[in-house]
Amino acid sequence: MEDRDKKHLLEAILFLSGEPVTLSSLKDVAEMQDAELKKLMDELMTDYRERNGGVLIAEIANGYQMITNTVYAPWLKKFRVKSALTKLSASALETLAIIAYRQPIIKTEIEQLRSVNSDGVVKTLLDRKLVKILGKKEAPGRPLLYGTTKEFLQYFGLKDLTELPTLRDIEREEAA
Secondary structure (H helix, E strand, O other): OOHHHHHHHHHHHHHHHOOOEOHHHHHHHHOOOHHHHHHHHHHHHHHHHHHOOOEEEEEEOOEEEEEEOHHHHHHHHHHOOOOOOOOOOHHHHHHHHHHHHHOOEEHHHHHHHHOOOOHHHHHHHHHOOOEEEEEEOOOOOOOEEEEEOHHHHHHHOOOOHHHOOOHHHHHHHHHO
C-alpha cells in the first residue's frame, strides 16, 4: 500500500471513530510500525492544517481526532443544539475546575473551596465520566481521591492537563 493510501486509511479510521484514537490502536488496525505511523499522522495533520478547511486533525487525550476548525466556531455554535445532557451547570464547571487544578483531591477539600456541599455535583461529574476515583487518601476515614479523565480532556479539546490555562492566562483574557 502506498503512503497516500495509508494516509487515506488513517483518515477513514479517525472519521469513523468520532473520538481520540491512540497510536497503538491505529498501529493494531493499520499494521504499521510506530515511526511510519507517527510520520504519516504528522503529514496528515499538516495536510489538513494547510488546506484550512472546516475539519482538522488534532492530538487530543493521548490520541488523534478529527475536530472542527475553530474559525467556524460562531456558525457552528448557532447550528449545534445544546442538550441538557451535554451542558454543564455553573456549579459543575466550578467543581470540575477545582478537581482539574488540584487533583488528586478529596470531596472535603472541594467543599471547603466552594463553601457548599458537593455530593450531587461530584456524582454528576462521575456519571458523565469527566472525573474518576483515583484511590483513597491515607488519612482518617480514607476519603476518596478524585481526578479528571480522558473524557475530560476530550470534552474540553485538550491534549493533556498542561494545556489548561494558567491564572495569568485567565487574568490576561479578562483584561482584554
